[in-house]
Amino acid sequence: MIAICKGLPLANQIRKADRFGTRFLGLMGRKGLAEGEGLLLLDCPAIHCFFMRFPIDVIYLSKEMKVVGLETVLPWRIGHCFKDAAHVLELPAGASELKVAIGDHLVFNES
Numbered sequence: 001m002i003a004i005c006k007g008l009p010l011a012n013q014i015r016k017a018d019r020f021g022t023r024f025l026g027l028m029g030r031k032g033l034a035e036g037e038g039l040l041l042l043d044c045p046a047i048h049c050f051f052m053r054f055p056i057d058v059i060y061l062s063k064e065m066k067v068v069g070l071e072t073v074l075p076w077r078i079g080h081c082f083k084d085a086a087h088v089l090e091l092p093a094g095a096s097e098l099k100v101a102i103g104d105h106l107v108f109n110e111s
Contacts, residue, residue, distance in 0.1 A: 001108050003089060010096065014039070026090070030052075033091065035092060049074065049078075066106075
């Protein structure tokens with residue numbers, strides 16, 4: 001799946017986590033995310049980075065895929081709770097810098 005913001009690709013290898021098991025495991029056990037990789041957690045408004053080895057950029061999305069929050073979360077930390085967040089997109093740390101802003105809409109296309 002491809003994530004698009006402002007008409008430009010944000011990441012081109014997005015995996016979807018839309019069940020309890022895939023959301024629960026998330027990125028645990030991975031050594032990192034390559035450039036262009038990401039994880040879209042559907043129906044999951046908040047995250048933690050327990051048992052993770054690397055920092056991630058986190059984009060919090062409303063039901064309409066509007067950006068309602070942004071942050072970088074370090075290993076063994078808990079992400080913030082953002083009002084109106086319904087989904088979360090996890091990207092490599094630094095991947096969303098200067099590319100995404102609060103209020104932007106993301107579009108996800110199946111590749």
